[in-house]
Amino acid sequence: xxxxxxxxxxxxxxxxxxxxxxxxxxxxxxxxxxxxxxxxxxxxxxxxxxxxxxxxxxxxxxxxxxxxxxxxxxxxxxxxxxxxxxxxxxxxxxxxxxxxxxxxxxxxxxxxxxxxxxxxxxxxxxxxxxxxxxxxxxxxxxxxxxxxxxxxxxxxxxxx
Numbered sequence: 001x002x003x004x005x006x007x008x009x010x011x012x013x014x015x016x017x018x019x020x021x022x023x024x025x026x027x028x029x030x031x032x033x034x035x036x037x038x039x040x041x042x043x044x045x046x047x048x049x050x051x052x053x054x055x056x057x058x059x060x061x062x063x064x065x066x067x068x069x070x071x072x073x074x075x076x077x078x079x080x081x082x083x084x085x086x087x088x089x090x091x092x093x094x095x096x097x098x099x100x101x102x103x104x105x106x107x108x109x110x111x112x113x114x115x116x117x118x119x120x121x122x123x124x125x126x127x128x129x130x131x132x133x134x135x136x137x138x139x140x141x142x143x144x145x146x147x148x149x150x151x152x153x154x155x156x157x158x159x160x
Contacts, residue, residue, distance in 0.1 A: 079106050
């Protein structure tokens with residue numbers, strides 16, 4: 001593959017001779033700047049970075065750095081739709097906020113997050129999730145529920 005034409009970039013070009021990060025900079029009308037590896041997609045947010053970090057910490061208890069670390073551990077790919085996480089990903093979570101059963105399952109595209117919500121509401125109406133959902137989606141949901149149960153058992157044993 002061809003290398004990216006952006007400054008100080010060794011990634012492969014995907015669109016119009018640029019990697020995804022530099023393509024997004026160009027699409028938004030920004031001057032092409034080197035992409036910092038340590039800070040991923042939130043490098044050039046400026047004043048918005050503080051609000052994004054505050055919002056993530058308030059809702060999910062993680063900051064931007066943790067979000068970027070999780071995205072890189074998933075190779076910036078949604079585990080449900082297998083699409084690239086080009087925009088800010090949705091944080092998929094189970095449980096209520098502030099409770100010991102709260103678990104972050106992963107980062108999803110917006111469409112995959114909506115679809116997962118519909119599937120879980122169908123399950124609440126009595127549908128069998130194993131029949132309705134694709135096998136990899138069913139496995140993703142079940143792994144998250146197992147993590148939730150483990151975390152709940154751990155919090156109960158810590159309490160006793």
